[in-house]
Amino acid sequence: MNDMSQIDQGVSVGDIKMRARDVDVFYNAGAGRRSAEDLRQDASAVRAIKSVNVDINDKTVTAFIGPSGCGKSTFLRALNRMNDTIDGCRVTGEVTLEGEDIYDSKVDPVQLRAKVGMVFQKPNPFPKSIFDNVAYGPRIHGLAQSKSDLSDIVEKSLRRAAIWDEVKDRLDAPGTGLSGGQQQRLCIARAVATSPEVLLMDEPCSALDPIATAQVEELIDDLRSRYSVVIVTHSMQQAARVSQKTAFFHLGDLVEFDDTDKIFTNPSDERTESYITGRIG
Amino acid sequence: MSDLPFEKPPIRSLFAQDARTKKRNRAEARFRVYGLAAVCIGILALVMLLLSILSNGLSSFRQTHVSFPIELTAERVDPEGNRNPGEMARVTTFGYLPLLAEAFEAHLDAEGIETEMDIRELAAMLSEEAPAQVRAMVLANPNLVGTTLEANILVGGRIDGFFKGRVTMESAERDRNVTPAQLELAQILAERGDLGTSFNWSFITAPDASGQRPEAAGLGVAIIGSFYMMIVVLALALPIGVAASIYLEEFAPKNRLTDLIEVNISNLAAVPSIVFGILGLAVFINFMEFNQSSPLVGGLVLTLMTLPTIIIATRASLRAVPPSIRSAALGLGASKMQSIFHHVLPLAAPGILTGTIIGLAQALGETAPLLLIGMVAFVREYPDFVSVHSNAFPLMGDGATALPVQVYSWTQRSDPAFVERASGAIIVLLVFLIFMNALAVMLRRRFERRW
Numbered sequence: 001m002n003d004m005s006q007i008d009q010g011v012s013v014g015d016i017k018m019r020a021r022d023v024d025v026f027y028n029a030g031a032g033r034r035s036a037e038d039l040r041q042d043a044s045a046v047r048a049i050k051s052v053n054v055d056i057n058d059k060t061v062t063a064f065i066g067p068s069g070c071g072k073s074t075f076l077r078a079l080n081r082m083n084d085t086i087d088g089c090r091v092t093g094e095v096t097l098e099g100e101d102i103y104d105s106k107v108d109p110v111q112l113r114a115k116v117g118m119v120f121q122k123p124n125p126f127p128k129s130i131f132d133n134v135a136y137g138p139r140i141h142g143l144a145q146s147k148s149d150l151s152d153i154v155e156k157s158l159r160r161a162a163i164w165d166e167v168k169d170r171l172d173a174p175g176t177g178l179s180g181g182q183q184q185r186l187c188i189a190r191a192v193a194t195s196p197e198v199l200l201m202d203e204p205c206s207a208l209d210p211i212a213t214a215q216v217e218e219l220i221d222d223l224r225s226r227y228s229v230v231i232v233t234h235s236m237q238q239a240a241r242v243s244q245k246t247a248f249f250h251l252g253d254l255v256e257f258d259d260t261d262k263i264f265t266n267p268s269d270e271r272t273e274s275y276i277t278g279r280i281g
Numbered sequence: 282m283s284d285l286p287f288e289k290p291p292i293r294s295l296f297a298q299d300a301r302t303k304k305r306n307r308a309e310a311r312f313r314v315y316g317l318a319a320v321c322i323g324i325l326a327l328v329m330l331l332l333s334i335l336s337n338g339l340s341s342f343r344q345t346h347v348s349f350p351i352e353l354t355a356e357r358v359d360p361e362g363n364r365n366p367g368e369m370a371r372v373t374t375f376g377y378l379p380l381l382a383e384a385f386e387a388h389l390d391a392e393g394i395e396t397e398m399d400i401r402e403l404a405a406m407l408s409e410e411a412p413a414q415v416r417a418m419v420l421a422n423p424n425l426v427g428t429t430l431e432a433n434i435l436v437g438g439r440i441d442g443f444f445k446g447r448v449t450m451e452s453a454e455r456d457r458n459v460t461p462a463q464l465e466l467a468q469i470l471a472e473r474g475d476l477g478t479s480f481n482w483s484f485i486t487a488p489d490a491s492g493q494r495p496e497a498a499g500l501g502v503a504i505i506g507s508f509y510m511m512i513v514v515l516a517l518a519l520p521i522g523v524a525a526s527i528y529l530e531e532f533a534p535k536n537r538l539t540d541l542i543e544v545n546i547s548n549l550a551a552v553p554s555i556v557f558g559i560l561g562l563a564v565f566i567n568f569m570e571f572n573q574s575s576p577l578v579g580g581l582v583l584t585l586m587t588l589p590t591i592i593i594a595t596r597a598s599l600r601a602v603p604p605s606i607r608s609a610a611l612g613l614g615a616s617k618m619q620s621i622f623h624h625v626l627p628l629a630a631p632g633i634l635t636g637t638i639i640g641l642a643q644a645l646g647e648t649a650p651l652l653l654i655g656m657v658a659f660v661r662e663y664p665d666f667v668s669v670h671s672n673a674f675p676l677m678g679d680g681a682t683a684l685p686v687q688v689y690s691w692t693q694r695s696d697p698a699f700v701e702r703a704s705g706a707i708i709v710l711l712v713f714l715i716f717m718n719a720l721a722v723m724l725r726r727r728f729e730r731r732w
Binding site: 082113114117118120194 | 603628
């Protein structure tokens with residue numbers, strides 16, 4: 001076991017699902033595969049994430065907090081290779097999902113993203129019907145054998161996202177016609193429809209009002225029973241409410257990673273304390 | 282906060298406007314007047330254009346005919362007597378001319394209409410196309426031989442112009458092609474009901490006619506040529522343009538080469554169309570030896586000309602699709618191709634369709650490049666898409682002409698009746714353009730989705 005194992009004693013968490021070791025993320029890195037050392041020397045490359053080590057546990061909500069621009073979203077996107085779509089962005093170090101390096105050349109990011117789903121900051125349903133929104137993932141991954149199978153998956157996903165009762169009578173209505181909170185839960189339903197193992201959420205409540213936020217937070221707590229959830233949030237109260245583990249990022253460094261209770265009551269780093277008490281950030 | 286003395290501004294009434302506000306309001310009022318004036322000038326220009334084209338061209342959709350009995354005796358039209366169209370075709374239009382002239386004179390005699398004109402002058406009232414018209418009827422239906430045909434026969438362009446207000450008794454005095462006596466006779470025939478105007482279907486269906494017979498000239502070949510070219514343009518420019526745009530917008534690495542290509546596409550959109558004509562002449566006709574003036578070559582040249590328009594429009598509409606849709610699809614584990622074809626392309630489709638139809642409309646109205654590849658030729662034969670006349674490259678199509686080129690060549694001809702024909706052709710062209718633009722608007726409405 002590694003040095004992180006001791007913190008597992010505080011709260012009940014599952015096994016380690018994803019492991020990030022010595023992860024650096026560079027922007028403006030140019031083309032070609034270059035070593036981390038080489039990139040660190042390059043003045044034109046922006047080192048957005050600096051040697052981060054994080055373990056994501058199963059059946060746990062892990063929160064990433066930190067001031068704007070600290071790299072928490074960048075690191076989140078490194079976990080399902082969404083950074084690949086950004087020109088000049090390079091990730092070095094090792095990120096494993098159940099022991100398999102997700103940055104290995106044999107890995108197809110498409111398969112990875114089916115296992116590591118993502119919910120975005122702004123609700124972004126497809127301009128299609130509610131049913132088609134949720135059915136899209138299962139369709140492209142061939143998860144349903146028949147039409148009734150597909151309807152089952154859609155219903156189950158919508159129920160899991162706690163939106164079934166609101167939309168069951170209008171599955172043919174466009175997903176874009178829902179309210180902001182409903183749209184975000186639809187996006188969560190869409191993400192869970194592909195049965196991911198890890199669910200990444202990038203500030204899922206920042207565009208929502210307090211009531212919708214409460215609904216989504218409740219949902220995140222439910223989702224914990226099945227998935228490993230990673231959530232980026234600006235709201236420290238939210239991190240305290242929904243997460244079991246919290247990582248505090250500052251200027252690209254992982255300052256502290258510990259049980260949420262410990263971070264918010266007895267942080268070991270001065271910067272964490274300043275941040276959660278509102279002195280920096 | 283600061284130690285500087287803070288001067289309280291003097292209290293001003295809200296009801297009195299200060300100088301700055303007045304100036305701003307005046308500037309705004311001035312700008313509104315400028316804008317309104319600009320719109321009015323535009324509308325005025327459009328109204329004048331439409332008025333001039335419609336007043337000149339609408340009359341081309343009506344044509345003056347005369348009808349009198351023509352005895353089709355077998356010895357004149359079928360000397361062999363076996364009703365075989367192949368052998369009857371040996372009697373040329375020169376054989377039919379006296380037949381018509383005599384029949385016309387006989388008709389006048391029978392009806393008791395007095396005239397001092399001789400048979401040559403009477404025959405000159407009929408269109409030069411008239412014998413060909415009757416000959417075509419006889420060849421199409423050999424059973425007519427031996428019967429008396431009562432058909433609408435085209436009259437000459439000047440007589441036609443008399444009933445459309447283009448030719449008057451005074452102008453006829455000075456005109457070598459028509460005499461006042463002919464016009465008077467035409468007037469008498471019109472009052473009797475033998476001569477009249479009717480809707481001119483042959484203007485839309487008939488091929489072009491020579492400079493001496495404007496009354497017979499039609500747009501049939503030009504419409505078919507334009508239609509074939511539009512098929513070629515649509516079949517080539519749309520897939521090539523959309524594929525190129527998707528590659529450049531979504532897949533191409535952002536480097537110098539891509540930048541160079543992008544700049545050059547924008548430049549190509551601004552290249553004068555005649556340059557594409559020279560290119561087409563050099564590549565398709567001189568080098569690849571395709572048939573001159575065939576719709577395929579015209580379509581290829583117009584495709585090259587339309588491609589930049591379609592690529593620019595397609596890229597703009599691809600760029601307008603919010604990136605969150607792409608992220609959403611990628612985040613679900615869709616491949617790049619799936620995210621583009623399932624989500625981005627359907628959202629961009631209205632823009633792509635509009636761009637394509639605007640490009641097609643531009644191509645439909647293009648004249649200059651077609652002049653260089655020989656489409657300005659005088660074509661009487663209806664072209665086939667797959668040529669049966671050319672042995673070398675049967676797939677290249679027959680020689681044809683196109684609507685705007687037909688307008689161009691008609692405006693070159695000396696007979697004033699061709700002004701009417703050219704304006705009529707412009708009306709047909711405008712109707713096609715309005716139809717295509719309406720289609721673009723309709724498709725846009727139909728496929729537009731909001732997010």
